[in-house]
Amino acid sequence: xxxxxxxxxxxxxxxxxxxxxxxxxxxxxxxxxxxxxxxxxxxxxxxxxxxxxxxxxxxxxxxxxxxxxxxxxxxxxxxxxxxxxxxxxxxxxxxxxxxxxxxxxxxxxxxxxxxxxxxxxxxxxxxxxxxxxxxxxxxxxxxxxxxxxxxxxxxxxxxxxxxxxxxxxxxxxxxxxxxxxxxxxxxxxxxxxxxxxxxxxxxxxxxxxxxxxxxxxxxxxxxxxxxxxxxxxxxxxxxxxxxxxxxxxxxxxxxxxxxxxxxxxxxxxxxxxxxxxxxxxxxxxxxxxxxxxxxxxxxxxxxxxxxxxxxxxxxxxxxxxxxxxxxxxxxxx
Amino acid sequence: xxxxxxxxxxxxxxxxxxxxxxxxxxxxxxxxxxxxxxxxxxxxxxxxxxxxxxxxxxxxxxxxxxxxxxxxxxxxxxxxxxxxxxxxxxxxxxxxxxxxxxxxxxxxxxxxxxxxxxxxxxxxxxxxxxxxxxxxxxxxxxxxxxxx
Numbered sequence: 001x002x003x004x005x006x007x008x009x010x011x012x013x014x015x016x017x018x019x020x021x022x023x024x025x026x027x028x029x030x031x032x033x034x035x036x037x038x039x040x041x042x043x044x045x046x047x048x049x050x051x052x053x054x055x056x057x058x059x060x061x062x063x064x065x066x067x068x069x070x071x072x073x074x075x076x077x078x079x080x081x082x083x084x085x086x087x088x089x090x091x092x093x094x095x096x097x098x099x100x101x102x103x104x105x106x107x108x109x110x111x112x113x114x115x116x117x118x119x120x121x122x123x124x125x126x127x128x129x130x131x132x133x134x135x136x137x138x139x140x141x142x143x144x145x146x147x148x149x150x151x152x153x154x155x156x157x158x159x160x161x162x163x164x165x166x167x168x169x170x171x172x173x174x175x176x177x178x179x180x181x182x183x184x185x186x187x188x189x190x191x192x193x194x195x196x197x198x199x200x201x202x203x204x205x206x207x208x209x210x211x212x213x214x215x216x217x218x219x220x221x222x223x224x225x226x227x228x229x230x231x232x233x234x235x236x237x238x239x240x241x242x243x244x245x246x247x248x249x250x251x252x253x254x255x256x257x258x259x260x261x262x263x264x265x266x267x268x269x270x271x272x273x274x275x276x277x278x279x280x281x282x283x284x285x286x287x288x289x290x291x292x293x294x295x296x297x298x299x300x301x302x303x304x305x306x307x308x309x310x311x312x313x314x315x316x317x318x319x320x321x322x323x324x325x326x327x328x329x330x331x332x333x
Numbered sequence: 334x335x336x337x338x339x340x341x342x343x344x345x346x347x348x349x350x351x352x353x354x355x356x357x358x359x360x361x362x363x364x365x366x367x368x369x370x371x372x373x374x375x376x377x378x379x380x381x382x383x384x385x386x387x388x389x390x391x392x393x394x395x396x397x398x399x400x401x402x403x404x405x406x407x408x409x410x411x412x413x414x415x416x417x418x419x420x421x422x423x424x425x426x427x428x429x430x431x432x433x434x435x436x437x438x439x440x441x442x443x444x445x446x447x448x449x450x451x452x453x454x455x456x457x458x459x460x461x462x463x464x465x466x467x468x469x470x471x472x473x474x475x476x477x478x479x480x481x
Contacts, residue, residue, distance in 0.1 A: 120433070124401070127430045127453060132347035135455040139354060160454075167453030178433075 004041045013055040044088045053077035119177040123170045134163040172299035184224045184310055191219045195232050195253040202240045216254035223331050227307045234300040235266040235327050243270030261330050269324040278317050337394035338364040342374040344402050355462035371405025378420055395469045400429040415444040422476040
């Protein structure tokens, strides 16, 4: 135990005497300061009540109070202590829960770091053999083409396609782990302008497609501009991708208010999905569509969720097969 | 020989074969010297070499340097190259799997001339090597080193 309670007793007693002698604001501030120091040193309200009782007894001593007065003071203090005991218990509970939470948070942060380090090294070490698989398959196709029949060529092309697909998966994983390692910086972000720029880029990538973008103006949010750009890129290019089977399509970006919170959304009238699988959408490597229908690694929405989680927000989806999909997100808890 | 050698520092034999293949495919005919770890690379450059078989320093036209290497890693090799007056101006291209910002920034900080990521797709890899050859062996004017 440290010697703080002894110091507190002395300081409290002199401060109380000073206050009772001359009810000055300064003396009250001293009381506040003592209370602050007491909590910092891990003392509870019951300790303060005990110190208070002792100090009060000391204050009364010079005027030689009657035994009766002293007993009254003691009894009153005991009564007060009993009454504030629940506060003390709640406070202690909070403190313990807080300490446990802190420990858990540290553990979680360490685990996350380990996982990211793992993802990083796995990603790099996995790329080298993939390069060899793809490269030597290509060498066979180029140097030994005359010795291969059509099926042999087909098989080698499959090997190459598969290794390149795995390369893209690894890149997606790397990107995901990189995103979470970077520190988040919140600032006002013009989501409308970001969405507009992404829409332009998508339009340029396939100018022959007939897609109408409807982007609400003036939608802003407080968040990390780089991460929010990634969110909108993923959601809008998903919408772009999943409307590709329709002759014309509409992709919408906007925001509504729900329970005092801004809810942003990206909506399309494309392939949609079965609501029964809505919960699966946001897991890494989850795909609801066949590889032949729509390309993709299954990392985009996992990335979106991770970023929204980092912002303390929520993301969810609504959709129906062939009637489009809508993705909603908030950025505040 | 008129054309100076290319020093390829690469520990993975598959990557070595693929890089050689990509160079050949793109008709880059310079002699290619392969060092399989950082120490071998320095041996070659500073003339105490098993590979070069001579004790005078030998400047290649360009160094293609992997980062993840046994003994001395690529960053360390680069640091030594830049620290020595005989090699401090030597063009060094980092050729690696990593695109970690940290690795990139560190390499440039240590004086790398270029940083290229090895793609999984061999066609892309070959294309990258073609560009490298065109730029560093044809377009680029290297500093004249003394006594050569």
